[in-house]
Structure formats: structure tokens, C-alpha cells
Amino acid sequence: MVYHPYFGVVARSRGSHEGSEQHMPSRLFHASRGVICGIGAVAVLLGLSGCGSDAKPTAPPAPEVSVVEVKPGPVTVYDEYVAQTQAPDTIEIRAQVTGLLDRQAFADGARIRKGDLLYVIDQRPFESQLAQAKATLAQAQANLINAQQNLARNGRLIAQKAVSQQDYDTAVAQERASTALVDAQKALLRDAELNLEFATLRAPRDGFMSSSLVKPGSLINAQQTLLTTLYSSDPMWVIFSISEDKLLELQKRLKHPPGERPDQAPPFRIRLADGTDYALPGKLNFVDAAIDQKSGTLQVRISVPNPDRFLRPGLFARVIVAAYENPSAIRIPQQAVQELQGLKSVFVVGAGDKAEVRQIVASYRLGNDWVVDSGLAAGERVVIEGIGKVRPGAPVKPVAPAAGGSDPGAAPSAPKPAPRAGTSVDPAGAGSRSQA
Numbered sequence: 001m002v003y004h005p006y007f008g009v010v011a012r013s014r015g016s017h018e019g020s021e022q023h024m025p026s027r028l029f030h031a032s033r034g035v036i037c038g039i040g041a042v043a044v045l046l047g048l049s050g051c052g053s054d055a056k057p058t059a060p061p062a063p064e065v066s067v068v069e070v071k072p073g074p075v076t077v078y079d080e081y082v083a084q085t086q087a088p089d090t091i092e093i094r095a096q097v098t099g100l101l102d103r104q105a106f107a108d109g110a111r112i113r114k115g116d117l118l119y120v121i122d123q124r125p126f127e128s129q130l131a132q133a134k135a136t137l138a139q140a141q142a143n144l145i146n147a148q149q150n151l152a153r154n155g156r157l158i159a160q161k162a163v164s165q166q167d168y169d170t171a172v173a174q175e176r177a178s179t180a181l182v183d184a185q186k187a188l189l190r191d192a193e194l195n196l197e198f199a200t201l202r203a204p205r206d207g208f209m210s211s212s213l214v215k216p217g218s219l220i221n222a223q224q225t226l227l228t229t230l231y232s233s234d235p236m237w238v239i240f241s242i243s244e245d246k247l248l249e250l251q252k253r254l255k256h257p258p259g260e261r262p263d264q265a266p267p268f269r270i271r272l273a274d275g276t277d278y279a280l281p282g283k284l285n286f287v288d289a290a291i292d293q294k295s296g297t298l299q300v301r302i303s304v305p306n307p308d309r310f311l312r313p314g315l316f317a318r319v320i321v322a323a324y325e326n327p328s329a330i331r332i333p334q335q336a337v338q339e340l341q342g343l344k345s346v347f348v349v350g351a352g353d354k355a356e357v358r359q360i361v362a363s364y365r366l367g368n369d370w371v372v373d374s375g376l377a378a379g380e381r382v383v384i385e386g387i388g389k390v391r392p393g394a395p396v397k398p399v400a401p402a403a404g405g406s407d408p409g410a411a412p413s414a415p416k417p418a419p420r421a422g423t424s425v426d427p428a429g430a431g432s433r434s435q436a
Contacts, residue, residue: 061397062353062394062395062396062397063386063389063390063396063397064386064389064396064397064399065347065349065355065383065385065386065387065389065390065396065397065398065399066383066384066385066386066398066399066400066401066402067349067381067382067383067384067398067399067400067401068332068333068336068381068382068384068401069379069380069381069382070330070332070376070377070378070379070380070381070382071330071378072328072329072330072378073328073329073331074326074327074328074329075324075325075326075329075331075366075371076322076324076325077322077323077324077325077364077365077366077371078320078321078322078323079246079320079321079322079323080271080318080319080320081240081241081242081300081318081319081321082240082316082318083238083239083240083270083316083317083318083319084238084239084240084314084315084316084317085236085237085238085239085311085312085313085314085315085317086236086237086238086239086313086314087207087231087232087233087236087237087313088232088235088236088237088303089205089207089230089231089232090229090230090231090232090313091204091205091207091229091230091231092226092229093118093119093201093226093227093228093229093230094223094224094225094226094227095119095121095198095201095220095221095222095223095225095227096198096222096223097121097126097195097198097199097220097222098219098220098221098222099121099122099125099126099199099219099220100121100122100217100218100219100220101119101120101121101122101214101215101216101217101218101219101220102119102120102121102122102123102216103119103120103216104118104119104212104214104215104216105117105118105119105120106118106209106212107209108209108210108211108212109208109209109210109211110208110209111206111207111208111209112203112206112207112208112209112230113203113206114203114204114205114206115202115203116202116203117200117201117202118201118202118203118209118227118228119200119201119227120199120200120201121198121199121200121201121220122199123196123199123200126192126195126196126199127196129192129195129196130189130192130193130195130196132192133185133188133189133191133192133193134189136185136188136189137182137185137186137188137189139185140178140181140182140184140185141182141185143178143181144175144178144179144181144182146178147171147174147175147177147178147179148175148178150171150174150175151171151172151174151175153171154167154168154171155168155171201227203230204230205230205232206232207230207231207232207233208230208231208233208309209228209229209230209231210228210229210230210231211228212227212228213226213227213228214227231313233306233309233311234305234306234307234309235303235304235305235306236303236304236305236306236311236313237285237301237302237303237304238268238270238282238301238302238303238304238317238319239299239300239301240299240300240319241292241295241297241298241299241300242297242298242300243296243297243298244291244296244297244298247291247298265283265284266321266322267281267282267283267321268281268282268283268284268302268304268319268320268321269281269282269319269320269321270282270304270311270317270318270319270320271317271318271319271320272315272317273315273316273317277320278304278310278311278317280304280305280306281304282302282303282304282319283302283303284300284301284302285301285302285303286299286300286301287299287300287301288300302319323364324363324364324371326371329371329372330371330372330376330378331366331369331370331371331372332346332369332370332372332376332382332384333368333369333370333384334365334368334369334370335368335384335385336382336383336384336387337360337362337370338387343359344359344360344361344362344370345357345358345359345360346358346360346375346376346382346383347382347383347387347390347392348376348380348381348382348383349381349382349383349396349398352395353395353396353397353398354393354394354395354396355383355390355391355392355393355394355395355396356392356393357392358375358376359375360372360373360374360375360376361373361374361375381398383396383398384401385401
């Protein structure tokens, strides 16, 4: 018999040897550990069954989302186009006679008036040709006088039948030939006078001269050698191009092709390369009749006053024109809009603070906001933060956006001096879109 602290007296079988008695405590330890584990498991099961008899699962709390209330307000969206200035009258100065350049009468870059002397080609050859033409004309006129006298004489003699009819006909032919020769010599004389006149080149209009491409002593070939270029300065043209998509959009909005009513076109602003705006507005001057097949764009031209010659030909600038105006437009932050396959949607918090998906139509961007054409009404609440936690039809906890967050009803900030590539913002709720 063996006494165990947990199991009391334990009988020992006969014939057991002393080694088995030495291993008895280890076997009893493992057996007791198994019993204790089983009792604990039963207690846990009983506890769980008792707890689940009357309790109900609690619903998770509604997710917290930031919302803004839609507030209509005045909006003007501007389109920006990359443009380049061009002088309306860009005249290449070329000579109409061949000769050696005698002198240049203007300073490079100078302002000139119509009729001012520009170049003088060596006039001596043309003066010689003119003198020869005058002499040839005088000789032809003398021959004409002699032919006229001979015809008059033969006219009296033919009446008396003192000369033959053949002699009279010869006198008539000589008189007519002499008359024609005089007319021909007069034309040659006029040609010589023009050549002498063309040897002196004068300004065809007011403007500014470019640098001279030839120097005195150079050989000038008629109608081939470019001497210089004259540019007009006031007004100045500004030329830009619009895409086919933009053309179709304008036609739908204006209800007529652009350019048909230039007097009704909105004013155009010019933004220079340094970001400053040109002081004087431009007016629509020309819209091309056909699309450029190479670029797929339509050329548009506006005319800008340039009394102080502030604008120069070839200057790069941006043309800014109002593309969309609405006194009660709806704006929402860009972060609230989800785009999928060209469709835009937002989450709107409706009755009972439940979220619903709303399809919207928005074509214009205003800074960091979308201008909504349709799909939202004033007073509705739009989710702008926490969109990932929202499920259609599920309740949400709407809260005001954090300080400094997006508020479409707030006045936009003033524009920076230089326009950025892409969308920029103008004062008084005006935005702009950049067109390359």
C-alpha cells in the first residue's frame, strides 16, 4: 500500500520490483494533470453556454465623415490658350531692279513713316537707259512727222492722179508705222523712268524696320534679294488655335459657329510671359474657315491695340477668355468626386444621415473644385472626407470639415502673378483652363 497526497492509499501489486516503486510518482503526476485540464475545460464550456443564453450582438458605430453643404454662388471659368503675336503688316523689302547697293538711308530698328527713304541702288545705269529712251523717242517722233507730211502730199497728188495708188498706200502705211513706233518708244521711256524710280526704295507704310541684310556695295538681284523687313505695330494681332472638341463645345453653347458675330464675342485678355496682364483688351478679328489637317486645330485671331509698342511681333503670350459664366453655380471639392469610366459620382448624406450615391455632371474645374452642371441641389450635404468608410444606404455620422479644409462656399484666393500649366484661379470666383 502506498499513500498519495491526492489519491490516498494506492494498492501495489505483488511481484512488483523496487524500480517500479521509484517511477510511481511520475505516473501519478501526469494523471493528475490530465484530470485538472478536463475539469477546467468543462467549466469554460458551462460558462460560455450560460453567457450566450440572453445576450444580443451590438451594431458597430456609424463611421464619422466630413461633409459640406452645397451653396450656389457666382462662377466664371476662363479658358487659356497659348498664343503668339504677329504684326498685321509684315512687309519684306525687295528691289525691283538689279544693281549695286549705293547706300542705306535708315538705322536698323528705327521707326519710319510712309514714303521715307530706305535704300538707293546705283542710279547711273538707269539714268543712261532713260536718256537713251528719250533720244529714241525723239527720233521716232521726227519720223512720224515726216510720214505725216508725206501722206498729206500724196493725198493731194492722188486726187490729181499725179501718183499711183501704190505710192499713196505706201505713204499711209509709213504714217501708221511711225505712229506705232512713237507709242512703243513712249512705253520704253516709261519703263526706263520706272527703273530709275525703283532704284530708290521707300517705305510703303508706317512701321519699324528690322536689321538690314545687305550692305552698300552688295549686288542686289531684282525680286530675289531680301533687303530687310518692315513691321507694323498698332494694332497687333494675337494668333492661337483651338481644338476640334473645343470648337464643337463652343458651337453648342453659342448656338452659332464661332466668328460669325464678332461684335458679340466676349473680350479677350492677354497674359504675358512674365505673368502680368496686358492693359488693353483684344477683340475677335478672324476665325479660320477650315481645320488644319496636320494639327487638328482651328486658327483664331484677335486684334489688340498697341499704341505704346509694348507688344512686339513673335512674342509668346496666353489668351484668356470667359468660357463659362453662372451666377448660381454649385461647386464641390475635387476630393469628393469619384470618377469611373468617364462617370462622376459623389456620396450625399440624406434623411436619417444615410449615405447615397449620386451621379453628377461636371465639365469645368475651378481651382481645386468641380463646377457641377447637374445632379446636386442647394442645401444637400456632400461627403468630402472618409469616403472609404461609406457604404451606399448605410448610416454615417456627418461632421463639419476640419479647420482649413475644403469649403466650396468660401471665396477663392487671388491668382499668382504667373499662370501655371493646367488649371489656375482668377479673382471673384473665376477659374481658368489651359489649352496648349
